[in-house]
Amino acid sequence: MSDHAANGHSDSFEVRILRQDAPGESSYWERHRVEHEPDMNVISVMQRVAARAQSADGKPVAPVAWDCNCLEEVCGACTMVINGQARQACTALVDKLLDEQPAEIELQPMQKFPVLRDLVVDRSRLFRALTRVKGWVPVDGSYDLGPGPRQSRTEQEVAYPLSQCMSCGCCLDACPQYTKIELTPGVDESAADFAARQEQTHDSAFLGAHAISQTVLFNSHPTGKVNAGERLDVLMDEGGLQICGNAQNCVAVCPKEIPLTTSIARAGRATTFRLLERWFEK
Amino acid sequence: MANQRVLVIGGGLAGLAAAMKLAELGTPVDLMSLTPVKRSHSVCAQGGINSCNDQTRQLGDSEWKHLDDTVYGGDFLQHQPPVKEMAYAAPKIIDLMDRLGVTFNRTQEGFLDHRRFGGTLYKRTAFAGATTGQQLLYALDEQVRRYEADGLINKYEYWDFLSPIRDDAGVCRGAVAQNLMTMEIRSFAADVVIVASGGPGLVYGRSTMSMVCTGSAVSRCFQQGAKYGNGEFIQVHPTAIPGADKLRLMSESARGEGGRVWVPRKPNDSRAPQDIPTAERYYFLEERYPEYGNLVPRDIATREIFDICVNDGLSVEADRQCVYLDLTHIPRAELDRKLGGILEIYEKFQGVDPRDFPMKIFPAVHYSMGGLWVDYQKSAEGGLEAGSPRNQSTGIPGLYAIGECDYQYHGGNRLGANSLLSCIFSGLFVAPCVQSAMEAQQGSAADQPASLYENARQDKQSEHDALLNQAAGGENPYLLHQELGALMTRAATVVRRNDQLTEAYEKLGELAERSRNCSLSDSGAWTNQNVVFTKALKDMFPIAKSIVRGALNRDECRGAHYKPEFAFSGLESEEPAERHHQAEAWCDRFEKNTEKWLKSSVASWDGENPQIAYEEVDTSLIPPRPRLYGLVGGEVIEQVWAERMARRHGESGNGAPQESSQAAPSTT
Amino acid sequence: MGSTESSTFLERNEFLIRRLHSLAGLIPVGAYMCIHLLTNASVLDSPGRFQTAVYQIHSLGAALPVVEWGFIFLPLLFHGILGVVIIRGGLPNSGAYRYTSNIRYSLQRGSGMVAMVFILWHVFHMHGWFHTAWWLENVAHPFFGAQFSPFNAASSAGAALGSSLVAILYAIGMLSCVFHLANGIWTMGITWGVWISPAAQKRASFVCSVFGVGLAVVGMSALWGMKTVDQEAARQVEHKMLEAKLASGEITEEEAEEKSAPHAAEAETGAAQAESESDTHTGG
Structure with missing residues (x-):
């Protein structure tokens, strides 16, 4: 049990938040003072900050914008950089954070994605990567065609952890090889043109650990295997697996403890064979 | 037909299933969601999904018995044809999800594994670890992404549905929505709008539901003429972990594996639980129900825990209601083996190891059986007429509702592991119905005058501008929401009394009035969550009022609705x-x-x-x-x-x- | 999907180029380094032993520059230059994320940069890069390069390492190379999918560490051996060996002159500083 909860430490604590009013604008730090309550997590801190709408020095400020949904660490929405590390705000417990760093809690938006406002970032590149790797089982359709392929318990036990990936982006934010792409719309550019340009840029940038792991997941599925070659080709295309620098932060920060580096190594082996196949069999 | 489109509001299981099926049938779909669809509330479902299966069939189970269990569990309050259709579709839905790659747990031989859930004698529930909802949602999300890549589905994520657009004849021709990032308000033309926006958990302040479960989309349809059915039926789960931000589910299996529920006999006992001797502990479930002990049915457990805190004043904590759910008498190794996953959840969020300290739990609002009223067409076999445009229709032509936000499948109470089924079923089933509706439609959305869409957009734009520019009224929307939540939780959850409900209804009127005077602390033109929340808050009142009014009227006990005054006692x-x-x-x-x-x-x-x-x-x-x-x-x-x-x-x-x-x- | 028409050759073939980069690090570059350090360490046995090894290499004769450039310098340049490109594509963050493998990621990049600078200098310092007369006269020798004389292997190397500063820089550079290779083998095993599970990666990491420490010992021994060699004694041994080679006709006079240290032919003693006299060695 945390000492803070037990000892009833100071009544309030400070939160330092890196804010930004809109995309492309400059960011600034703002301090907030929050009353301490038992069992607080960063989400409840944000709720108090929003309700109070006042900075620590009593100045009225707009509520800090942030993203969240399930608050149970299964939806992946509330990723932010808390005390320097990308993690989920819902499982970041205040008492533990104050144990780590007693003076204050520091909140920043994710560093590898364009900021929309305050702690809200645009993670569309992350989802786009799932399309790039064809992250689905290519079924004939949703008509009743009987049960799926039989799978051993062992296969399920390998696949299940990978399929728990909730696209939170922690692995990407912590990855030294995954670098931020922030485009600004041109003066005469329509929203659709801008979106298309963004997509095109994302398509040649690093996929990231989550998408590599999804590739491995679908390539190991009995039906998903059908597209295995195509998926490997994507891993071997621009921005593919080769960008990985084996820093292995992905696996260390993954809140769901998904064996991402195992997936990366499996993808490495598969692409090695794919390379030989391309040279000697085609 | 060629240029007809469907707009789906909500990207949970039901919305994704509908979008996938429609795209498969060749209809272009616009899929709108408050959040990236992969983050929808369906991910929170843990337990599993029910269907009669090869094993249970050999033990005497059948789709009919699944139907029977469902309507018995729902206290017969649901129309039976849709439930029959769902029960008979269930095995096929499991097969489909299996083919889509859901990582269901397997038996030694490689078949789907099943577990037993409440309200049935059969092991009907297929599951994927402790995250079945997440796994099912992801499988559908992947298929939708596949159709999106093919250009048949367009996603509008981070868009807030503001209102259906109805033409002069009352037909729904699309919707107005607002981008949560740019705050742009625009009209979407659609030949059919399907609402799949989930439950209204936020009406209760904190519940087990996600933060997008405001009920606002349903309320906006309701205010535009759709009807709301069985609102008073709200399922409360007996054991949840109270948190400052939300109430998280603690699975029933904790009690199943020997967990004991107790409170200190002395009110507000400040001693640590382990220092309280057995004689001074009140194992109230065991004392009051010697036969069932801690494993009394869900609704009884819920009522007793509620009663011990609210009426007996024996809550473990003075300022927050909760009781102990104690597992500390069970050896650690056994706990790890049987309950590892769920104990980790508690540890992760509470920072306390439940193997060493009793958990603190309290009932929490979990699911709304009520929702938008929808129609159905009965078939000769007593099920539904496949492809009939009446199925899942809200009664407003062109406006459909599916998933948790329709009222149709669970009657007075929902069986565990039936919600995932009803969501996927209604989503898949509605697609051909919507197609027939479009075929029968007089004039498509594309033929409507531009003014219809522009006027609708402007209405919402001026509402938005007025809200942003209104003089500070002094009301804080977040604090008002807390008041609403506290009021609803007190009056309209586990135990309902007419005097409290009457009072609550009046109070709701006052709160609704006050909500019009909200002071916005943010006038920003980018990602203004303050104004979005304020709008959602205002739209909670019609739902809250329907819940309370429905509960007040209903002088009986049925399913989750319990009024002690009208309870039937035993012999x-x-x-x-x-x-x-x-x-x-x-x-x-x-x-x-x-x-x-x-x-x-x-x-x-x-x-x-x-x-x-x-x-x-x-x-x-x-x-x-x-x-x-x-x-x-x-x-x-x-x-x-x-x-x-x-x-x-x-x-x-x-x-x-x-x-x-x-x-x-x-x-x- | 990623390859659009506008992408460059490098972008289109990114995967293959990265794999070649990875491969080049081991073969031939890494393998060469092992042989190089082992050969150099033979000086610990005796300068004569080392000289024998050098003669063996130089028995390639006219093919030597081809081998040097084709199998050592070009792969090295490829590995180094691409390495810089790769380093520029990442943003090390081992300050914020202090995990062992992340620190190794940063060190791999740091050691790579040190190694590249060191090797460029080292090759210039010892070998001179090019052996044309003009280059040697106008660039190599004026800037203290091309100090190694193959037929006076130990003595010229010892002389080149005479300054403690040079020796320390050599130690730093050589250890960077060794770390870069050992850690590089570990990451290479993941990249190519040799070791997959965390447990296997851990075992591989242990093996690579042992290998790295071993190679570092060999390298440091070689450096120590070179630095502390008795240059005069060595020169005499080398002289005798050269005489024998000349006598047997294995080596021509011309070659002997080119590949010998300026004073070696005289076989005289004297702690002449190689640097100060390097400009006399321009016969070619």
């Missing part, structure tokens, strides 16, 4: 003849009550208040019978009831219900 007499006599009286009373109250409440909005009408329930497949679980003298009542039914069927000469319940399985 008191020990003397057999008298006991039989009492049972007869009990059954008389039951029949009278059924006659009076086996009706769905259907609310419509008059601009200020819900007007509640009542609708007969189609119980043509399985006649209503008393729910007797745990009632004193239940066996005698059951016997009397059976005799009475047999007699009646004898009189009428055919015994139709009896026959149908036996004949049905052979029709499969």
Whole structure:
């Protein structure tokens, strides 16, 4: 049990938040003072900050914008950089954070994605990567065609952890090889043109650990295997697996403890064979 | 037909299933969601998904029995044809999800593994670890992404549905929505709008539901003329972990594996739980229900925990209601083996190891059986007519509702592991129905005058601007929401009393009035969550009022709706003849009550208040019978009831219900 | 999908180029380094032994520059230059995320940069890069390069390492190379999918560490051996060996002159500083 909860430490604590009013604008730090309550997590801190709408020095400020949904660490929405590390705000417990760093809690938006406002970032590149790797089982359709392929318990036990990936982006934010792409719309550019340009840029940038792991997941599925070659080709295309620098932060920060580096190594082996196949069999 | 489109509001299981099926049928879909669809609330479902399966079938199970369990669990308040259709579709849905790559747990031989859930005798529930909802959602999300890559589905994520657009004839021709990032408001033309926006958990402040579950989309349809059915039926889960931000589910299996529920006998005992001697602990479930102990049915556990805190004042904490759920007497190794996953959740969020310290838990609002009223067309077999445009229609032409936000499948109470099924089923089933509706439609959305869309957009734009520019009224929307949540939780959850409900209804009026005077602390033109939340808050009141009004009207106990004043007590007499006599009286009373109250409440909005009408329930497949679980003298009542039914069927000469319940399985 | 028409050759073939980069690090570059350090360490046995090894290499004769450039310098340049490109594509963050493998990621990049600078200098310092007369006269020798004389292997190397500063820089550079290779083998095993599970990666990491420490010992021994060699004694041994080679006709006079240290032919003693006299060695 945390000492803070037990000892009833100071009544309030400070939160330092890196804010930004809109995309492309400059960011600034703002301090907030929050009353301490038992069992607080960063989400409840944000709720108090929003309700109070006042900075620590009593100045009225707009509520800090942030993203969240399930608050149970299964939806992946509330990723932010808390005390320097990308993690989920819902499982970041205040008492533990104050144990780590007693003076204050520091909140920043994710560093590898364009900021929309305050702690809200645009993670569309992350989802786009799932399309790039064809992250689905290519079924004939949703008509009743009987049960799926039989799978051993062992296969399920390998696949299940990978399929728990909730696209939170922690692995990407912590990855030294995954670098931020922030485009600004041109003066005469329509929203659709801008979106298309963004997509095109994302398509040649690093996929990231989550998408590599999804590739491995679908390539190991009995039906998903059908597209295995195509998926490997994507891993071997621009921005593919080769960008990985084996820093292995992905696996260390993954809140769901998904064996991402195992997936990366499996993808490495598969692409090695794919390379030989391309040279000697085609 | 070629340029007709469908707009789906909500990207949870139901919305994704509908989008996938429509795209498969060749209809372009715009899929709108408050959040990236992969983050929808469906991910929170842990337990599993029900269907009759090869194993249970050999033990005597059938789709019919699944139907029976579902309507019995729902206290017969749901129309039976849709439930029948769902139960019969269930095995195929499991097969489909299996083919889509859901990582269901497997048996040693590689078949799907199943577990047993409440309300049935069969191991019907397929599951994927402790994250079945997440796994099912991801499988559908992947298929939708596939169709998106093919250009058949367009996603509009981070868009807030503001209103359906209805033409002069009242037909729904699209929707107005707002981008949560750029704050742009625009109209979407659509030939059919399907609302799949989930439950209204935020009406209760904190619940087990996600933060997008505001109920606002449903409320906006309700305020535009859609009807709201069975609002008063709200499922409360007995054991949740109270958090400052939300209430998180603690699975029933903790009690199943020997967890004991207790409170200190002394109110506000400040000692640590392990320092309180056994004699000074009140194991109230074990004392009050010696037979079932801690494993009393869900609703009883919920009521007792509520009662011990609210009425007996024995809550473990003074400023927050909770009781101990104690596992510390069980060896660690055993706990790790049987309950590892769920104990980790507690540890992760509470920072306390439940193997060393008793967990603190309290009931929490979990699911809304009520929702938008929807129609159906019964088939000759007693199920639904596939492809009929009436199925899942809200009654407003062109506006459909599916998933948790429709009222149709769970009656007075929902069985565990049936919600994932109803969401996927209604999503898949609605697609051909929507297609027939579009084929029959007079003029497509594309033919509507531009002014229809522009006027609708401008209405919402001026509402938005007015809200941003209104003079500071001094009300803080977040604090107002807390007040609303506290009020609803107090009056309209576990135990309902007419005096409290009356008072709550008045109070709701005041809060709704105050919500018009919210001071916005943010006038920003980018990602203004403050204004979005304020709008959602205002739209919570029609739903809250419908819940409270429905509960106030309903003077009986049914499913999750419990009014102690109207509860049927058990039999008191020990003397057999008298006991039989009492049972007869009990059954008389039951029949009278059924006659009076086996009706769905259907609310419509008059601009200020819900007007509640009542609708007969189609119980043509399985006649209503008393729910007797745990009632004193239940066996005698059951016997009397059976005799009475047999007699009646004898009189009428055919015994139709009896026959149908036996004949049905052979029709499969 | 990623390859659009506008992408460059490098972008289109990114995967293959990265794999070649990875491969080049091991073969031939890494393998060469092992042989190089082992050969150099033979000086610990005796300068003569080392000289024998050098003669063996130089028995390639005219093919030597081809081998040097084709199998050593070009792969090295490829590995180094691409390495810089790769380093520029990442943003090390081992300050914020202090995990062992992340620190190794940063060190791999740091050691790579040090190694590249060191090797460029080292090759210039010892070998001179090019052996044309003009280059040697106008660039190599004026800037203290091309100090190694193959037929006076130990003595010229010892002389080149005479300054403690040079020796320390050599130690730093050589250890960077060794770390870069050992850690590089570990990451290479993941990249190519040799070791997959965390447990296997851990075992591989242990093996690579042992290998790295071993190679570092060999390298440091070689450096120590070179630095502390008795240059005069060595020169005499080398002289005798050269005489024998000349006598047998294995080596021509011309070659002998080119590949010998300026004073070696005289076989005289004297702690002449190689640097100060390097400009006399321009016969070619």
